[in-house]
Amino acid sequence: xxxxxxxxxxxxxxxxxxxxxxxxxxxxxxxxxxxxxxxxxxxxxxxxxxxxxxxxxxxxxxxxxxxxxxxxxxxxxxxxxxxxxxxxxxxxxxxxxxxxxxxxxxxxxxxxxxxxxxxxxxxxxxxxxxxxxxxxxxxxxxxxxxxxxxxxxxxxxxxxxxxxxxxxxxxxxxxxxxxxxxxxxxxxxxxxxxxxxxxxxxxxxxxxxxxxxxxxxxxxxxxxxxxxxxxxxxxxxxxxxxxxxxxxxxxxxxxxxxxxxxxxxxxxxxxxxxxxxxxxxxxxxxxxxxxxxxxxxxxxxxxxxxxxxxxxxxxxxxxxxxxxxxxxxxxxxxxx
Amino acid sequence: xxxxxxxxxxxxxxxxxxxxxxxxxxxxxxxxxxxxxxxxxxxxxxxxxxxxxxxxxxxxxxxxxxxxxxxxxxxxxxxxxxxxxxxxxxxxxxxxxxxxxxxxxxxxxxxxxxxxxxxxxxxxxxxxxxxxxxxxxxxxxxxxxxxxxxxxxxxxxxxxxxxxxxxxxxxxxxxxxxxxxxxxxxxxxxxxxxxxxxxxxxxxxxxxxxxxxxxxxxxxxxxxxxxxxxxxxxxxxxxxxxxxxxxxxxxxxxxxxxxxxxxxxxxxxxxxxxxxxxxxxxxxxxxxxxxxxxxxxxxxxxxxxxxxxxxxxxxxxxxxxxxxxxxxxxxxxxxx
Numbered sequence: 001x002x003x004x005x006x007x008x009x010x011x012x013x014x015x016x017x018x019x020x021x022x023x024x025x026x027x028x029x030x031x032x033x034x035x036x037x038x039x040x041x042x043x044x045x046x047x048x049x050x051x052x053x054x055x056x057x058x059x060x061x062x063x064x065x066x067x068x069x070x071x072x073x074x075x076x077x078x079x080x081x082x083x084x085x086x087x088x089x090x091x092x093x094x095x096x097x098x099x100x101x102x103x104x105x106x107x108x109x110x111x112x113x114x115x116x117x118x119x120x121x122x123x124x125x126x127x128x129x130x131x132x133x134x135x136x137x138x139x140x141x142x143x144x145x146x147x148x149x150x151x152x153x154x155x156x157x158x159x160x161x162x163x164x165x166x167x168x169x170x171x172x173x174x175x176x177x178x179x180x181x182x183x184x185x186x187x188x189x190x191x192x193x194x195x196x197x198x199x200x201x202x203x204x205x206x207x208x209x210x211x212x213x214x215x216x217x218x219x220x221x222x223x224x225x226x227x228x229x230x231x232x233x234x235x236x237x238x239x240x241x242x243x244x245x246x247x248x249x250x251x252x253x254x255x256x257x258x259x260x261x262x263x264x265x266x267x268x269x270x271x272x273x274x275x276x277x278x279x280x281x282x283x284x285x286x287x288x289x290x291x292x293x294x295x296x297x298x299x300x301x302x303x304x305x306x307x308x309x310x311x312x313x314x315x316x317x318x319x320x321x322x323x324x325x326x327x328x329x330x331x332x333x334x335x336x
Numbered sequence: 337x338x339x340x341x342x343x344x345x346x347x348x349x350x351x352x353x354x355x356x357x358x359x360x361x362x363x364x365x366x367x368x369x370x371x372x373x374x375x376x377x378x379x380x381x382x383x384x385x386x387x388x389x390x391x392x393x394x395x396x397x398x399x400x401x402x403x404x405x406x407x408x409x410x411x412x413x414x415x416x417x418x419x420x421x422x423x424x425x426x427x428x429x430x431x432x433x434x435x436x437x438x439x440x441x442x443x444x445x446x447x448x449x450x451x452x453x454x455x456x457x458x459x460x461x462x463x464x465x466x467x468x469x470x471x472x473x474x475x476x477x478x479x480x481x482x483x484x485x486x487x488x489x490x491x492x493x494x495x496x497x498x499x500x501x502x503x504x505x506x507x508x509x510x511x512x513x514x515x516x517x518x519x520x521x522x523x524x525x526x527x528x529x530x531x532x533x534x535x536x537x538x539x540x541x542x543x544x545x546x547x548x549x550x551x552x553x554x555x556x557x558x559x560x561x562x563x564x565x566x567x568x569x570x571x572x573x574x575x576x577x578x579x580x581x582x583x584x585x586x587x588x589x590x591x592x593x594x595x596x597x598x599x600x601x602x603x604x605x606x607x608x609x610x611x612x613x614x615x616x617x618x619x620x621x622x623x624x625x626x627x628x629x630x631x632x633x634x635x636x637x638x639x640x641x642x643x644x645x646x647x648x649x650x651x652x653x654x655x656x657x658x659x660x661x662x663x664x665x666x667x668x669x670x671x672x
Contacts, residue, residue, distance in 0.1 A: 136566035136598045199538045199571045200531035228619035230472035233577050235535045238570030262472045265619060279612065283564035283601060 001189070003097075004031045004061045005070040006085055011037055011054065012045045017099060017183045018070030022049040024162040024177075025187045031061045032070070033085060058088035066095040066119075068186060076101030076125075086110060093117045097189070099124045099182030124185040127197045127205065134203035139244035139285060143216040146335050147245040148293070149223045149277050151267050152260055153232065155251040158184055160293040160322045161220040164249065164335065167327035168218045173336075175218040178209045180239055184222050194224060195235050202235065206242025218336070221245065227276055230262050237280065244284045247335045250274055250315060251293045254307045270314040290334045292319035337362075337525070339433075340397045341406035342369045342421055347390065348381045353435060353519045354406030358385040360498040360513075361523045367397045368406070369421060394424035402431040402455075404522060412437025412461075422446060429453045433525070435460045435518030460521040463533045463541065470539035475580035475621060479552040482671050483581040484629070485559045485613050487603050488596055489568065491587040494520055496629040496658045497556040500585065500671065503663035504554045509672075511554040514545045516575055520558050530560060531571050538571065542578025554672070557581065563612055566598050573616065580620045583671045584613055586651065587629040590643045606650040626670045628655035 005022075007015035011034040022029055022042060029052045032042060038056035042049065055061060067089035073079065078100055086104070089096055090113035096104060104110050104121040114121050138145070146164065148157040161177045161184075168175035177184065179191035190212070197205045206221070213219055221243040225232030252270060259265040268276065274289035281287050294311045296304035304324060312319030318331040341358075343351035347370040358365055358378060365388045368378060374392035378385065391397060403425035409415065414436055422440070425432055426449035432440060440446050440457040450457050474481070482500065484493040497513045497520075504511035513520065515527035526548070528541045542557070549555055557579040561568030588606060595601040604612065610625035617623050630647045632640035640660060648655030654667040 134567035136601060195536035196534050198532050199535050199574060200568070202535045202570045203567050227616075230577055230580075230620055231470035231539050232536070234538045234570040234574030237573040238535060241566055241569050244566075265472060268619070276615065279615065280563075283604070284566055 001027045001066060002030050002064040003027045003066045003068050004033060004058065004064050004089070005029055005068045006033045006082060007070040008034055008079075008082065009036045010034065010071045015071045017068070017072060017186050019046065019049070020158070020183050020187050021068060021070060022046065022052070024166075027189070030064050031055050033057060033061070058085040064094060066097055069096070069098040069100060072099060072182065078102040078104070078107075087113060090114050090117055090119050093119050095120045095122060097122045097124065097186055099186045099193070101125065124191070125182055125193045125196050127192055131197060131201040131208070132204050133200060134207045134242050136284065138207045138210045138242060141210055141219065141244075143213070143219045144247070144336060145210060145219045145221060145243060145245045146247045146249060147221040147223050147240065147243045148249050148251055149236070149240065150226050151250065151252045151270070151273050152226050152256055153229065154260060155253045155256075156293055156295040156322065157223045157251050160249060160251050161222045163322040163327050164220045164332070165218070167332050168336075171332065173217040174215060175220065176213045176216050178213070178219055178221045178243070180206065180209070180222045180224055194239060195232070199234060199238075202238035203242035206239050207244075210243050226259075227273075227280060228265065228268065229259060230265055240277070240281050241284050245281065245287045246285065247287050247290045248277055248281065249291045249293055249335065250277065250289045251295065252311060253295045254299060254304070254311070270311060271316070274315045289315055289317060291317050291331045293322050294319055296321045296324060337364070337402060338366050338400040339363045339402045339404050340367045340369060340394065340400050340425070341365055341404045342418060343406040344370050344415075344418065345372045346370065346407045347373055351407045353404070353408060353522050355382065355385070356494070356519050356523050357404060357406060358382065358388070360502075363525070366400050367391050369393060369397070394421040400430060402433055405432070405434040405436060408435060408518065414438040414440070414443075423449060426450050426453055426455050429455050431456045431458060433458045433460065433522055435522045435529070437461065460527070461518055461529045461532050463528055467533060467537040467544070468540050469536060470543045470578050472620065474543045474546045474578060477546055477555065477580075479549070479555045480583070480672060481546060481555045481557060481579060481581045482583045482585060483557040483559050483576065483579045484585050484587055485572070485576065486562050487586065487588040487606070487609050488562050488592055489565065490596060491589045491592075492629055492631040492658065493559045493587050496585060496587050497558045499658040499663050500556045500668070501554070503668050504672075507668065509553040510551060511556065512549045512552050514549070514555055514557045514579070516542065516545070516558045516560055530575060531568070535570060535574070538574035539578035542575050546579050562595075563609075563616060564601065564604065565595060566601055576613070576617050577620050581617065581623045582621065583623050583626045584617065585627045585629055585671065586610055586613065586625045587631065588647060589631045590635060590640070590647070606647060607652070610651045625651055625653060627653050627667045629658045630655055632657045632660060
């Protein structure tokens, strides 16, 4: 699929979805829309991702299949200044994908334009209507299933999932990420945003996702939240049990000791935390934490290296920083 | 509030909500509707609950404030044969409360009758629209907060919650149950059915519930599901963390060793299970399992007594069968 990605006034630092799509998506990105950086190129900002021109509006975009909303403003609203671009895309018959809280399908003008010109409006945060409770069957999936879990939110669970997939592919394996959050679902074009699913069906939705890919050697499930999180631990638990993984990779942000945004709650030490995940998953699987991913962003190289080594030692398993160092051979061996 | 309870062809054995309302509700039940038992009385079937006449239809019901749907057929549908009774109740201006999957508010005839005559249709399975993520504040509630947790579904978590409340009230304390499931919400006339809340807001909904009652000595939160359940563990976790309890009471069905309906999954032994709950709640509270409730229904008295003693010994805490024996003084002491 060929796509254009809308990231006005935000590319690249505040456009997580756009960057994820460029880095990990299978789609060909033919243009990034950012009026503040028009005339530049993706390669001027990011290394190791597909390149594309940055343009001011949809009028300058060559023929594509879809426009993807690649930014997620706080609150998840739709900005009025994006309307002309979405309108143009729909008039050309393209699909429009969005992970916003604001549902494009509920927008009368967009719904009419889509119906008239044959494009589809895809609101990825809206769960499918026909979900059910889990049946406890994900353990029977043939592929090796690895779930990335975290000691907190924003520790790199999605990034680690994609880096694991890419490392496995480089080794010649068939590997896929099962996306469970809005960015992943936009990147993949399939998946379910689990935190929007009613609690009763959350594990069932994950089970359905894990049972979807066929003929894979490795399925990497993107985890969410954390097991000690005062607000999101239910989502975490549903993904842990619903995915019935063969192995866990635990993601941590170096130096973080308190739950982000809930500073009165302490994050347990790594070894204790890994044990918590293993005990929690035990009723459905004998998976253990076989590897660690440490996010060392902002640290000096030497300090980062020491932190990764200490993290690996603490959890008794190979550890890396998936962004700074990439996935090592022995780490990939550990999960396969 | 004075109510009539609809339980056609189901009273008492297949009318869990009706029986719960009679046994634990603060409402005065003026009639039970069951055409198959019309002419009999509640007291002909149940001991230790408020008595009421059983009548064939709404036409024989004296003046009340509301009609409560007191049965929950498999699938949660609305039976056509109940329509005349609901119609009569609405025409008299009464409210109608329902825990069915079928929403009365979506029924055009009922919605019109309610609007015309001033009654309200209350679908308790529908969560409020303004829920948010948890803030992690429930630990600051003044009252002693006890959450009933279970080794599986249908182990007596709601019943235990109400028996604890009643025992505390007998001791002169102000005590209340925080209902988290459809039967409890119908009994109380407030609460939120947590398994219908989107995962992201489940803990937040529980937090809001726990922070609702004022001036209480004891708040008993009705738990749901179980921590090892392949489908419902996310709901369980959200209630555990959202309620930030001071103490846990663990409910078990004597002799059950496998997850009901998921027979390939084993239920851990009681001591191990109590430890799991304590570790899981630890990030938000230092609560421990201070008491056990064993459901011995169907067992001979002697065997039941032995099973209760063995259960208490296994978890190292006072244990009772809340239905057969009631709440003992030392058990109540243990939670206060």
